[in-house]
Amino acid sequence: KAGVTQTPRYLIKTRGQQVTLSCSPISGHRSVSWYQQTPGQGLQFLFEYFSETQRNKGNFPGRFSGRQFSNSRSEMNVSTLELGDSALYLCASSLDLSYEQYFGPGTRLTVT
Amino acid sequence: AQSVTQLDSQVPVFEEAPVELRCNYSSSVSVYLFWYVQYPNQGLQLLLKYLSGSTLVKGINGFEAEFNKSQTSFHLRKPSVHISDTAEYFCAVSQNTGGFKTIFGAGTRLFVKA
Numbered sequence: 756k757a758g759v760t761q762t763p764r765y766l767i768k769t770r771g772q773q774v775t776l777s778c779s780p781i782s783g784h785r786s787v788s789w790y791q792q793t794p795g796q797g798l799q800f801l802f803e804y805f806s807e808t809q810r811n812k813g814n815f816p817g818r819f820s821g822r823q824f825s826n827s828r829s830e831m832n833v834s835t836l837e838l839g840d841s842a843l844y845l846c847a848s849s850l851d852l853s854y855e856q857y858f859g860p861g862t863r864l865t866v867t
Numbered sequence: 868a869q870s871v872t873q874l875d876s877q878v879p880v881f882e883e884a885p886v887e888l889r890c891n892y893s894s895s896v897s898v899y900l901f902w903y904v905q906y907p908n909q910g911l912q913l914l915l916k917y918l919s920g921s922t923l924v925k926g927i928n929g930f931e932a933e934f935n936k937s938q939t940s941f942h943l944r945k946p947s948v949h950i951s952d953t954a955e956y957f958c959a960v961s962q963n964t965g966g967f968k969t970i971f972g973a974g975t976r977l978f979v980k981a
Contacts, residue, residue: 759910788969790971797971797972797973797974798957798971798974799971800968800969800970800971803968811968813968845910845911847910847911855901855913855916856911856913856969857913858903858910858911858912859910860908860909860910861909861910
C-alpha cells in the first residue's frame with residue numbers, strides 16, 4: 756500500500772507570493788490533516804478535512820486555506836507569503852475515527 | 868483546552884542503557900494518546916497509541932508506554948536503546964470533537980551515544 760505523498764518536496768518562494776502544496780492520502784483514508792513544523796513553534800495543527808469538509812481548524816490567519824477533493828486528495832494554499840511561513844508542512848491521513856495518523860515526508864517551504 | 872508537555876527537550880543516553888521520555892497532558896475530556904518518532908528529513912512515524920483498555924501499550928522497535936490517568940501522563944520507555952533510536956520523539960493528544968484536532972508536544976530529542 757502506497758504511503759502518504761506530498762508534492763513538491765522542496766519549494767522556494769519570495770515574500771508576497773502564494774503557494775499551493777499537495778497531499779495524496781493513503782488509499783481508503785478520508786481524513787487529511789495539515790501541520791506546520793518549525794524549530795521555534797514545533798508542530799502546529801492547521802486544519803483537518805474529511806469528505807471534502809473542513810472539520811477542524813487551528814489558530815492560523817486566513818492566509819492559510821485548504822481544500823479536499825472527492826478522491827480525498829488535499830491541497831493547502833498560503834497567500835501573501837511572509838518570512839515566518841518558512842517551515843516544513845506535513846500532511847497526515849487516517850481512516851475516520853481510528854485516530855492513527857500516517858504522515859507524509861513533508862514539503863519544506865523557504866520564503867526569501 | 869487540551870495541552871501536551873514533554874518535560875525534556877533533549878535526552879542523551881548511552882547505547883544499551885534504558886530510557887524514559889516523559890509526557891504529561893491536560894484535557895477536560897477523554898483523550899487518545901500517541902507517541903511518534905521523526906528521523907531527520909522525514910515525516911512522523913507512529914510508535915504506539917493508547918485508545919482504551921490496558922494502560923501498558925507496546926509499540927514498534929521495542930518501545931512501550933504507560934497511560935496513567937491520575938497523573939495525566941503517558942511516558943515512553945525502552946529497556947535498551949540503540950544508536951539507530953537517535954531521533955525526535957513527539958507525544959500527541961487527540962480528542963473526539965467530531966473530527967481530528969491533534970495537539971503535539973514540543974518534542975524530545977533522543978541522542979544515543981556509543
